[in-house]
Amino acid sequence: MTTKAKKFMSSKFVASMLSSHSAIGLAAGALLYILCLSGTAIVFHEEFERWEQPNVHEFTEYSPELVEKAALNTLAEYGEPQHHFNMGLPIKGMPRMIVGTDDGNWFIDENGNRAEKVHHPWSEFLHDLHFYFHLPTTAGLIATGILGAMMVGLILSGILSHPKIFKDAFSFRLNRSYRLSQTDLHNRLSVWAAPFHLTISLTGALLGLASVLAFFMAGTYFGGDTAKVFEPIFGTEIEGSKAPAPLADISNALDNLKTINPDLEPWYLIFHDAATEGQTAELLAKHPSRLPYGETYYFNEDGDITQQLGLTNGPAGQQIVASVYQLHFGSYGGIIIKIFYALMGLALCFVSVTGINIWLTKRREKGRAAPRLEQTWAATVWAAPAGLAATLFLETAGFITGGLTTAVFWGIILLAITTAIATKNKERTAYILRISIPFTLLATVITHLIKNPETAFSEAAYGVNGGLLCIVLFFVWRAVKNARQQQVFNEKQPA
Amino acid sequence: MTGIYLFLALLLTVSGATLLRVSWAKPKRHKPSLLAAWGLVVLSAVPWSFYGGIDRGITFSILALSAAGLALLLYKMRGQERTKTHKGKERTTVTNEATSALRIFGRRFYVFLLAGPIALAGATMLSMSLYGILNQSWLQQNSLALVFFAFPLLWASMLIYSLLDSSLIKRSNVILASTGIGYAGIQYFSAGVIQ
Numbered sequence: 144m145t146t147k148a149k150k151f152m153s154s155k156f157v158a159s160m161l162s163s164h165s166a167i168g169l170a171a172g173a174l175l176y177i178l179c180l181s182g183t184a185i186v187f188h189e190e191f192e193r194w195e196q197p198n199v200h201e202f203t204e205y206s207p208e209l210v211e212k213a214a215l216n217t218l219a220e221y222g223e224p225q226h227h228f229n230m231g232l233p234i235k236g237m238p239r240m241i242v243g244t245d246d247g248n249w250f251i252d253e254n255g256n257r258a259e260k261v262h263h264p265w266s267e268f269l270h271d272l273h274f275y276f277h278l279p280t281t282a283g284l285i286a287t288g289i290l291g292a293m294m295v296g297l298i299l300s301g302i303l304s305h306p307k308i309f310k311d312a313f314s315f316r317l318n319r320s321y322r323l324s325q326t327d328l329h330n331r332l333s334v335w336a337a338p339f340h341l342t343i344s345l346t347g348a349l350l351g352l353a354s355v356l357a358f359f360m361a362g363t364y365f366g367g368d369t370a371k372v373f374e375p376i377f378g379t380e381i382e383g384s385k386a387p388a389p390l391a392d393i394s395n396a397l398d399n400l401k402t403i404n405p406d407l408e409p410w411y412l413i414f415h416d417a418a419t420e421g422q423t424a425e426l427l428a429k430h431p432s433r434l435p436y437g438e439t440y441y442f443n444e445d446g447d448i449t450q451q452l453g454l455t456n457g458p459a460g461q462q463i464v465a466s467v468y469q470l471h472f473g474s475y476g477g478i479i480i481k482i483f484y485a486l487m488g489l490a491l492c493f494v495s496v497t498g499i500n501i502w503l504t505k506r507r508e509k510g511r512a513a514p515r516l517e518q519t520w521a522a523t524v525w526a527a528p529a530g531l532a533a534t535l536f537l538e539t540a541g542f543i544t545g546g547l548t549t550a551v552f553w554g555i556i557l558l559a560i561t562t563a564i565a566t567k568n569k570e571r572t573a574y575i576l577r578i579s580i581p582f583t584l585l586a587t588v589i590t591h592l593i594k595n596p597e598t599a600f601s602e603a604a605y606g607v608n609g610g611l612l613c614i615v616l617f618f619v620w621r622a623v624k625n626a627r628q629q630q631v632f633n634e635k636q637p638a
Numbered sequence: 639m640t641g642i643y644l645f646l647a648l649l650l651t652v653s654g655a656t657l658l659r660v661s662w663a664k665p666k667r668h669k670p671s672l673l674a675a676w677g678l679v680v681l682s683a684v685p686w687s688f689y690g691g692i693d694r695g696i697t698f699s700i701l702a703l704s705a706a707g708l709a710l711l712l713y714k715m716r717g718q719e720r721t722k723t724h725k726g727k728e729r730t731t732v733t734n735e736a737t738s739a740l741r742i743f744g745r746r747f748y749v750f751l752l753a754g755p756i757a758l759a760g761a762t763m764l765s766m767s768l769y770g771i772l773n774q775s776w777l778q779q780n781s782l783a784l785v786f787f788a789f790p791l792l793w794a795s796m797l798i799y800s801l802l803d804s805s806l807i808k809r810s811n812v813i814l815a816s817t818g819i820g821y822a823g824i825q826y827f828s829a830g831v832i833q
Contacts, residue, residue: 162803166753288790289758296794303798312707313659315715335707338700348790356789359762360769363828375778432691453779460783466693475694483701490708 152306160304164297168498171293173523174276176495178290180527181273182343183488186473186481187607188266189236194591194607195263195538197598199250201238207397210240210412212255214393217242218418220257224385228417232409234429236474238602265538268548269531277549281354288351294344297498301333308334322504329497332490339487340494346471376461378439378452383421388444390417391424395446403440403448406431430455434475435465478606496524514567519560521569525576526559532583539590581618584611640689647685651699654678655706679703745806752813753800760813761793763820770827 168175184191193199214230221244230251231241240251241261248261275283302308312334315327333340357372365371370379393412400407411427426440426448439452454465469475473484503517530552537543543551563572588608592599599605657675661668679699686702687695765785772781796816800809 159803160798163798163801166801167797292790292793293797295790296797299794300798309658310662312662313711313714315711331711332708335704335711337704339704345787345790348794349786352790352793353786356762356765356786360766360785363766363824364769364773372782376782432694434691434693434697458777458779460777460780462693464779464783464786470697476690476698480701483705487701487704 157304157306160300164300164304165502167293167296167300168495169502171290171297172495172499173520175290175294175297176492176524177527178273178276178287179488179491179495180531181269182347183485183492184531185269185273186484186488187610188270188472189474190606190610191266191269192263193237193239193603195266196250196259196261197591197595197601197603199239199259199603200252201233201601201603202240202253203233203235203238205233205240207394209253209255210397211390211393213240213242213251213257214390214412214417216255217244217249217257218390224387224419225417226415228414230412232411234408234410235477264544264548265535268534268538268552271549272552277553284351285355286351288348288353288355291344291346291348291351295341295348298333298337298341298344302337305330305334322501322508325497325500325504329494329501332494332497336487336490336494339484340491343471343488343491346467349467350471376464378425380415381421381423383416383423384419385416386420388418388420388422390414391422391442391444392446393424396424396426396440396442396448397446399442399446399448400426400428400440404430407438410437434469435462436469436474437465515564518563518567518569518572521573522559522563522576523556525573525580526556529559529576529579529583530555532580532587536583536587536590539587539594541594577618578622581615585615588612588615643685643689647682647689647699647702650678650682650685651702652706654682655703655710658707659710749800749806752810753797756817757796757800757813758793760817760820761789761796763817763824764792765789765820767820767823767827770823 193201210230210232214228218225218228225244227243227245229243231237231239231243231248233240241248242251242257243249249257250259250261252258271277271283274280274287276286277283278286305311311330313331315331316323354369357369361367361369361372391414397409400409408429408431409426410429411425413425413427415423417424422444424442424444426442427437428440429437433455435454438455440448441450441452442448453461455462466475473480499520503513503520506513507517533555534543534548534552537551538548559572559576563569566572588611591604591608595604599608654675654677657671657678661671661675664671682702683696683699686699689695690698765788768788769781769785772784776784796813800813802809
């Protein structure tokens with residue numbers, strides 16, 4: 144190492160950086176952990192949505208005429224123009240056709256008629272938790288964006304406060320003191336997962352804070368119109384005449400799309416002021432082997448493709464911004480990438496937990512133990528997953544829905560913290576919460592099977608049920624392993 | 639053919655990660671083996687790109703390196719028994735500082751303001767100024783993308799700096815000066831640059 148580098152990474156610099164790292168970690172602590180935990184689960188949002196309504200007709204092969212028929216049927220049922228009208232077309236991860244109007248979304252059956260309403264309350268609860276912390280949307284999005292930026296700060300300060308980051312990349316001392324093992328777990332998981340963690344925190348911060356920046360930029364550079372800030376990247380809605388006119392030719396547009404590139408996967412049809420003279424019609428298609436979420440193709444009333452937005456072939460900046468959502472949620476490489484994202488998300492949860500654990504242990508070692516904080520933290524760590532599992536079970540059983548689910552989740556966390564402080568026994572509270580998770584998940588799977596016996600082994604159901612059972616088995620395996628270790632430990636003790 | 643690319647990509651990634659482990663385990667820094675290790679890792683991006691497309695392939699190669707590193711770490715961890723001691727040594731010394739509680743609160747509140755609202759305002763203004771600069775010669779889409787990414791990075795950097803364990807006056811000066819520069823930039827560039 145050169146003298147300059149040595150000076151840059153002096154012990155004073157490292158200590159100072161560590162102090163900054165601790166301060167940010169403590170400020171974000173519990174909320175960051177809940178954000179990571181909900182993020183881990185939300186990776187499988189499509190799977191959960193399908194699982195919540197397993198009886199919906201699923202298909203990936205369909206004719207363009209069926210799509211057109213479904214659109215015309217729906218519009219005819221309303222009898223009046225719809226300002227927002229869109230259709231979700233079946234794709235690999237979500238093989239269901241959906242129609243969305245100004246007042247809700249419905250599935251489309253194989254005959255092109257509206258079937259049951261789209262209703263997946265737990266997935267929505269999870270979405271609102273991860274995106275908005277159950278706060279009003281704008282405030283919530285900014286809050287999660289701020290947490291994302293803080294996570295970026297934590298990652299950068301964590302890397303800078305570790306002078307031997309590469310040298311120690313494989314050292315691990317699980318069998319040393321509690322603090323050392325926690326520190327090693329924290330550092331090693333952080334280092335190896337750093338590219339992933341930096342990506343999701345930066346993209347998360349961008350998703351949350353872009354609206355804040357856009358608001359101020361609009362005031363300064365775009366005449367106060369926030370939509371104009373995003374227009375160069377995501378295009379715009381054009382307002383036109385509202386006089387009735389035939390719906391733009393969907394069937395022809397889908398056929399024309401195949402002539403551009405037969406590998407394109409049509410995903411969404413989006414209309415503004417459908418079936419009016421001023422309607423705009425867009426076809427969003429997934430491009431194979433690309434990171435952007437798709438490409439928007441505009442088509443006219445005859446179904447001719449008139450323009451391409453440029454999400455996959457426009458300027459680099461446009462393509463990068465169009466890739467942010469996919470990069471954040473891991474929806475660009477099938478189930479393997481999703482599982483990897485979930486595991487990395489879990490690693491981030493471990494990093495959050497061990498970070499606070501290290502700080503609490505150091506405090507205790509310095510004779511400044513903070514028992515209430517320790518109790519609160521232990522309760523939060525286990526109450527959050529227990530709360531997610533409990534709400535999933537209660538929703539599946541039909542006991543709660545909507546706002547009540549939100550209340551139950553935060554109520555469980557609050558109750559756990561109160562109990563841990565009141566009983567002054569964080570181990571017992573944590574144990575009860577921990578043991579409740581496999582039982583609740585097992586009850587969820589059983590309830591789901593009882594309520595939906597005919598779809599028990601359908602593609603929509605077995606993935607989530609299997610995943611939940613794997614979590615149950617993991618908890619059982621850990622319990623058995625811990626019991627065995629305890630037995631060996633007891634046997635080694637003198638009589 | 640895709641299967642071959644995948645196999646080759648995995649092979650290069652795992653070899654790279656293993657060689658990194660061997661290189662870092664050496665008591666003395668061994669440049670050739672380190673370069674070879676990183677070379678393999680970089681090279682793995684080629685078959686990954688053939689396998690999943692260029693943009694996805696690069697992402698895959700980074701994720702695969704993380705996965706390989708963690709797998710090697712898990713392999714090393716096996717057999718290690720978790721410690722039973724959950725409480726470190728506890729000292730009974732109690733800090734007895736004479737600093738007044740009000741002063742501590744005041745200082746902490748100011749640090750909160752500096753790291754939070756002030757640094758956020760500073761990052762916003764600097765980002766907007768950056769947009770003003772970039773948009774003069776860059777495509778608007780590229781300027782916007784860079785600014786959207788720069789904004790959280792700038793705030794995170796200012797957040798770290800404002801919480802460093804150094805002189806509060808120095809930290810304040812740097813953060814406030816950055817905010818001031820950002821403000822001046824906005825004033826300069828908002829005068830009819832973008833329509």
